[in-house]
Amino acid sequence: MELKDVSDVIYDLGQAGLVIGRKILARSFADERRVEPELVSRLMGRLHPGRMQAEIAEVIQETESTRTLRLAPTDGPFAPFRAGQFINLFLTVDGVATSRPYTISSPPSRPGYIDITVRGMPDGFVSAYLLGQAKTGDRFDISGPAGFFYHEPLSDTNDLVFLAGGSGVTPFISIIRDALDMNRDIAMHLIYGSRIPEDIIFAEEIAGLACGDNNLKVDIVISEPPEDYQGMCGMLDTGVIRSLVGEVRGKTFYMCGPHAMYGLCQSSLDNLGVPPERVKRELSGPPPDITAVEGWPEKFKGNEQFKVKVEGKRNRFTVRCGEPLLNSLERNKVTIDSLCRSGECGLCRTRLLEGEVYMPPGATVRRSDLAFGYIHPCLSYPMSDITIRL
Numbered sequence: 001m002e003l004k005d006v007s008d009v010i011y012d013l014g015q016a017g018l019v020i021g022r023k024i025l026a027r028s029f030a031d032e033r034r035v036e037p038e039l040v041s042r043l044m045g046r047l048h049p050g051r052m053q054a055e056i057a058e059v060i061q062e063t064e065s066t067r068t069l070r071l072a073p074t075d076g077p078f079a080p081f082r083a084g085q086f087i088n089l090f091l092t093v094d095g096v097a098t099s100r101p102y103t104i105s106s107p108p109s110r111p112g113y114i115d116i117t118v119r120g121m122p123d124g125f126v127s128a129y130l131l132g133q134a135k136t137g138d139r140f141d142i143s144g145p146a147g148f149f150y151h152e153p154l155s156d157t158n159d160l161v162f163l164a165g166g167s168g169v170t171p172f173i174s175i176i177r178d179a180l181d182m183n184r185d186i187a188m189h190l191i192y193g194s195r196i197p198e199d200i201i202f203a204e205e206i207a208g209l210a211c212g213d214n215n216l217k218v219d220i221v222i223s224e225p226p227e228d229y230q231g232m233c234g235m236l237d238t239g240v241i242r243s244l245v246g247e248v249r250g251k252t253f254y255m256c257g258p259h260a261m262y263g264l265c266q267s268s269l270d271n272l273g274v275p276p277e278r279v280k281r282e283l284s285g286p287p288p289d290i291t292a293v294e295g296w297p298e299k300f301k302g303n304e305q306f307k308v309k310v311e312g313k314r315n316r317f318t319v320r321c322g323e324p325l326l327n328s329l330e331r332n333k334v335t336i337d338s339l340c341r342s343g344e345c346g347l348c349r350t351r352l353l354e355g356e357v358y359m360p361p362g363a364t365v366r367r368s369d370l371a372f373g374y375i376h377p378c379l380s381y382p383m384s385d386i387t388i389r390l
């Protein structure tokens, strides 16, 4: 052994000694320094509440098919959130206790309320209710803020490109409002795809902000333009993104919009050479037509019916295989906790005791869970009679 190696060993031993010494000190003072467990749980409850109570303080008609519901807290202030996060809204519609996630469209820089901006879906259940029947003064439970679709300065670059489709603009308007309110040092480029100009949500505000002396650039892309439309037309494909963004190096891309948009935008970004770690995508709920998703067993058309048995309950009920199991359960008065309703967060995790379900690629079930028969009912589709344990 050389002298240098010996001195390295002595140095390492010294460091180890320091660590052990600090541990002993920490242990002897532990009683005095202990943080009250109640304080910790109160703080955690404040930062990450399971539920918060909210009341509709104002309804703002944004477009013909879109409304913003301004929610005010009724039992103490709302938990803090990051621009881009969502809440889950719990409500009862036609006797069915259910929930849907909605992005917070207001920015954290404007405290005291949170906005959700809801677009009516054709044949939608909750969105139709929120557009048609919800009114000022109505009260709901909402979840604490959730999700990871925000600008993270520790890992993202400060040059951001937002690819929005339809109501997928909601997280971006929150991020943009927050960044401009707080003078954040980030460059933002919103590329907003809409079917027709009348469907553009926050149109006036976005146009106004785009003209301002700030770090925001906006491009609107219309896929079904009227005859006299002067602006950019098409889909958010490779050609459009390349022409609007130019050099992709150093940029972080964020995608939020309808299911169909993700495939197109992702392959476009792949074509342009954007590395995977520079692409973020928001969760998107169950696909509009599960039978069209890759891997769906061709022998099922989606209308086939199966029986569901919940362990410990007497009755079996009939469900359609093309509908997410969570929705079928709720319709049959079986409510389980849920948050993202997109197969990812795992809050609705349930054990499948018998039978088979189809889970599309978006369902991120842990491998060990799969091995022991756990499923995420929000993105599971029965393929046979099944028995589950809640």
Ligand SMILES: Cc1cc2nc3c(=O)[nH]c(=O)nc-3n(C[C@H](O)[C@H](O)[C@H](O)COP(=O)(O)OP(=O)(O)OC[C@H]3O[C@@H](n4cnc5c(N)ncnc54)[C@H](O)[C@@H]3O)c2cc1C
Pocket: 086, 100, 101, 102, 103, 104, 116, 117, 118, 119, 120, 121, 123, 124, 125, 126, 127, 128, 147, 167, 170, 171, 282, 283, 284, 285, 286, 287, 288, 289, 290, 322, 323, 324, 327, 340, 341, 342
């Ligand atoms: C993280 C996140 C953020 C979101 N943010 C917004 C937002 O800001 N604004 C907004 O407008 N929306 C947002 N959504 C979508 C929203 O949660 C709802 O999915 C949307 O409002 C439609 O709900 P609905 O009850 O009207 O439609 P549903 O009736 O739930 O239909 C939604 C989809 O669920 C499936 N489905 C449900 N019921 C059936 C059935 N009986 N048979 C077959 N399939 C069925 C279908 O695939 C259908 O396309 C967000 C979703 C997620 C995951």
